[in-house]
Amino acid sequence: MELCSVGLGEDPCLQPVLPGVSEADINVESGHRESEGDTSDVEKIRLTDTSDTVLFHGWTTEELHQAQMADPDIGPVKRCLEEGQERPSWGDVSPFGPAAKAYWSQWKRLYVKDCILLLCFYCTKGTVFYPHMLLPRVFRTDIMKQMHDGPIGSHFGVERTLARLQTRYYWYRMREDVTLWCRTCTSCAAKARPPRKPQAPMGTVRMERIAIDLNYRMNETERYNCYILGVQDYFTKWVGAYLLPNDQAVTVADVLTAEWVWRYGAPQTLHSDQGSNFESEVFRRMREMLGI
Incomplete structure (x- = not known):
């Protein structure tokens, strides 16, 4: 899966993407990926330290943990991982919604760190590892408001807002939610250019x-x-x-x-x-x- 380039730079610095994610955790996860044969050399996280790419969500680890456990789609998957269970069978997952099934299909890329459920993303060449937090529903409106309406959002369009979110977060049908949020933004609608006046098709000419x-x-x-x-x-x-x-x-x-x-x-x-x-x-x- 190809990731967006927002947050990547020529001179990267080593820093955790989420609270509680360290270099040792990344190296441990890297060894886990090598054993599966998915990638050959998995390097450390690389993110620029520019202020406009940092997300100020303001949530504590306990709040994120409780919200993930209460989420109807993320909670069942997280409980299985915390209990050390094997990947559930399709019969156990079929009663849940499409979001839970989408997370279940990516079981090998999920892991829990400091009570936070994360999803591993790799760049195109498979050499850089990116943990993304599975964001519960209760926080999605808040984070989209920050990344689109906030000072670091600047009311960007769908693609740029989505690119900023994809540097740290993931949830099912993320693009659809971001698209709906941007299209229903009153500030963007007030400042947007009026639609181009449609021109009537050319009529017939004489004796045609x-x-x-x-x-x-x-x-x-x-x-x-x-x-x-x-x-x-x-x-x-x-x-x-x-x-x-x-x-x-x-x-x-x-x-x-x-x-x-x-x-x-x-x-x-x-x-x-x-x-x-x-x-x-x-x-x-x-x-x-x-x-x-």
């Missing part, structure tokens, strides 16, 4: 989409025309009306091509009431020829 309809005229003209073909452009609202002697598809296609297409160009879309003269084979071939 037209509508046609055929109307019957009762009185014949001197040239025996008794139908009117109406054509209108959607964009410009330009209307054309053309007299027809009949309503056959060949006649409609001929007038539409000669009077409209050759004058204004072929449209991309043609709307009609799907009458028989507009759905005929002749009209379909005309549309294919013009690319409508």
